[in-house]
Amino acid sequence: MSAGSDRAIQSVPNRNSVEFATNARTIGGLVRWMTRDIDSQRTDRPARVPLSGAQAAALLRIGGEPVRETERADGRTGGAIVGAAAPRTAAPQAPASRTAGRITLAVLGLAGFSVLVQVNSEQVPPNVPQSSGLVGRAPDTGASHLHDTLQGHHKMLNKITGVTAAAVVGIAATVAGAQSGAVQWKVEDGGNGHWYQGIAFPTSAVVTWEAARNYAASNGGDLVAFASSTEANWVYSQVVSNSLLWQGDFGPYVGLYQMANSSEPAGGWVWVNGTPNNEVVPWYWNQPDNYEPCGPEQYACYWTGGPWFASPRNYVCDFPGGTGVCSVSGERCPSAVIEWSADCNNDNIIDYSQCHNGTLADYNTNNIPDCCERGETCVVGSYPVQWRAEDGGNGHWYQHVGQDAPGQSICWNDARDQCRNVGGELVSLNKQEEEVFLLALCPTFSGWIGYQGTNYWSSGELVTFTHWGPAQPSGDGPYATASCPDGWWNDIGGSGGCWNGLASYTVEWSADCNNDNIVDYGQILTGQLADSNTNGIPDICEQPQCQDADITNNHIIDGADLGALLAFWGPVNPVLPQADINRDGEIDGSDLGILLSYWGPCP
Numbered sequence: 001m002s003a004g005s006d007r008a009i010q011s012v013p014n015r016n017s018v019e020f021a022t023n024a025r026t027i028g029g030l031v032r033w034m035t036r037d038i039d040s041q042r043t044d045r046p047a048r049v050p051l052s053g054a055q056a057a058a059l060l061r062i063g064g065e066p067v068r069e070t071e072r073a074d075g076r077t078g079g080a081i082v083g084a085a086a087p088r089t090a091a092p093q094a095p096a097s098r099t100a101g102r103i104t105l106a107v108l109g110l111a112g113f114s115v116l117v118q119v120n121s122e123q124v125p126p127n128v129p130q131s132s133g134l135v136g137r138a139p140d141t142g143a144s145h146l147h148d149t150l151q152g153h154h155k156m157l158n159k160i161t162g163v164t165a166a167a168v169v170g171i172a173a174t175v176a177g178a179q180s181g182a183v184q185w186k187v188e189d190g191g192n193g194h195w196y197q198g199i200a201f202p203t204s205a206v207v208t209w210e211a212a213r214n215y216a217a218s219n220g221g222d223l224v225a226f227a228s229s230t231e232a233n234w235v236y237s238q239v240v241s242n243s244l245l246w247q248g249d250f251g252p253y254v255g256l257y258q259m260a261n262s263s264e265p266a267g268g269w270v271w272v273n274g275t276p277n278n279e280v281v282p283w284y285w286n287q288p289d290n291y292e293p294c295g296p297e298q299y300a301c302y303w304t305g306g307p308w309f310a311s312p313r314n315y316v317c318d319f320p321g322g323t324g325v326c327s328v329s330g331e332r333c334p335s336a337v338i339e340w341s342a343d344c345n346n347d348n349i350i351d352y353s354q355c356h357n358g359t360l361a362d363y364n365t366n367n368i369p370d371c372c373e374r375g376e377t378c379v380v381g382s383y384p385v386q387w388r389a390e391d392g393g394n395g396h397w398y399q400h401v402g403q404d405a406p407g408q409s410i411c412w413n414d415a416r417d418q419c420r421n422v423g424g425e426l427v428s429l430n431k432q433e434e435e436v437f438l439l440a441l442c443p444t445f446s447g448w449i450g451y452q453g454t455n456y457w458s459s460g461e462l463v464t465f466t467h468w469g470p471a472q473p474s475g476d477g478p479y480a481t482a483s484c485p486d487g488w489w490n491d492i493g494g495s496g497g498c499w500n501g502l503a504s505y506t507v508e509w510s511a512d513c514n515n516d517n518i519v520d521y522g523q524i525l526t527g528q529l530a531d532s533n534t535n536g537i538p539d540i541c542e543q544p545q546c547q548d549a550d551i552t553n554n555h556i557i558d559g560a561d562l563g564a565l566l567a568f569w570g571p572v573n574p575v576l577p578q579a580d581i582n583r584d585g586e587i588d589g590s591d592l593g594i595l596l597s598y599w600g601p602c603p
Helices: 003-010 015-040 053-059 069-075 148-155 211-219 229-240 349-357 370-374 412-421 434-438 520-525 557-568 590-595
Strands: 106-110 112-115 195-200 248-260 269-271 297-303 316-320 335-338 396-401 479-482 489-492 506-510
Touching: 069 211, 195 229, 211 248, 229 335, 248 316, 297 396, 349 370, 396 520, 557 590
Parallel strands: 248 335
Antiparallel strands: 106 112, 195 335, 248 269, 248 297, 297 316, 396 506, 479 489
16 A cells, blocks of 8 residues: 555544554455456466455445444454444444444555545435335325335235145146136126136146146135036036037036045035035936946046037036046046135125236235235225236236325326336326226226327337327327226326326336346236335346446456445445446445456456
8 A cells, every 4th residue: 555545544533543444454455466467467377266246245344334343442353354244223324333434534545546535524415316216206296105015015925825836736837728818707697706717738638636626726716616507507608618628528627526435426426615516517327427447436527428419518427536537448537617706805806806907916826815815904906906918918017106185296207207216107008908907996097197298108109099088188288197987088287297186197017127028017026036125126137237337437347446436435426326336325335246246357
């Protein structure tokens, strides 16, 4: 270290001189060691391998966290780096708690780069990104709760549990296809509100009745159990008659089985919901017969009775269980019918409906409301909702934010920015079906949408659909709102899109930064992708690259970059914001580890 540097260190107040000098010597020695082969032309020694990010951060953790008092005592450090980190706490980050805040003036001579470090005077207010999401952007809108709500969702997801993977062994990987989505027997059509779907197995797969039932359970349902002939006939016409569910003379499994130790062949047959067999789906002639060469026949599936039997094929037969195939003929039941009838929160609406229309959250997509799995009170309409591909949607996620109330308002520009702060965008209504899906969430779907008076939505997508209300657009402004329950648009906005009394909008998440054909936000909600800073963007998509660590932009990660980073240690400073390599608002050990992991040339 240069003489100038030594003099600078002597000017540090006495109680900090030992720890700063020790840190400076350690850093200087490490930088000289790491740059020796880069700066010289010698080739007679092996290349040195930089420390990993974790190793570097642990070794050079100088500041960013409180210093243990026991390590300061009498300045006796035994040669260790002074200022080792104490566990993080939620206490306010007072200047005295940071090593950088205790250094008054120092000149670091690191690999030929000198940096003036001046702290202990008032620092420049940090240019901290809005890591708190929407809070503070428009405090009078009633919409600033979104970030806290979403962060709560993220934490909650760690506690969600579902049916274990072991319950679906033997079928989860073998489902070949099904009819296009589940169908509902609607109450207004004389039905029970239940949902039904046929699942076809691959032609090469043998799936047992037990495995089919486990698969249904893992998706929040059960094998179908008929309560009446009306129900049975409706399900036959809407689901079972689908040719994809038949192979030869055999059709789908149903939820009918024979209890153990029952008299053969007709004794003890019950539905999976516990009701006795009512033969609303009749046995085919001479069934059940417990045809022993096939193995004990304890379960039921649809059967035509043979090629000579004409349609309709609304009959069942008994069939083997453990093997799933008749050992004599090699025949099998090629499919199953799943029924969703649960109402876990007792609101007289089938859970499957609420999971799919978004009124109750189901982030792990098992068709069981998350609130029921956690034993919590279910609050309808308080969660992000996905327009699922299996329901004809685009896979995007949506959430309504805010409530329009007297004295509350938010400008269009601010609403757009708040959406972007959580990784989304103001909703773009690209087709009528999308709007119809969102209108099903009324009265919560209303307020600003991403229309901005041009041929493009705020997301950059081309405007291909409009739904202006009567006498609209009237020229009141370049921006648009949508209303419930009709979905009509109204152009309003004025300067910046401000309109007194309008304090709500809809966020849409559509990004797929890792190109896996799944919207990132859904993977964050389900815990598949981490989002540690809760900005709606997966951490893996925000991983700093070598260019991010090249603070001085000289195409090499060296002492100049390290000196710059150390000079601005602490809250990010607008003088050199690029020193915050991972863009988390703090220049700390995480940034240091990243920098050292990229040490050397940077293409």
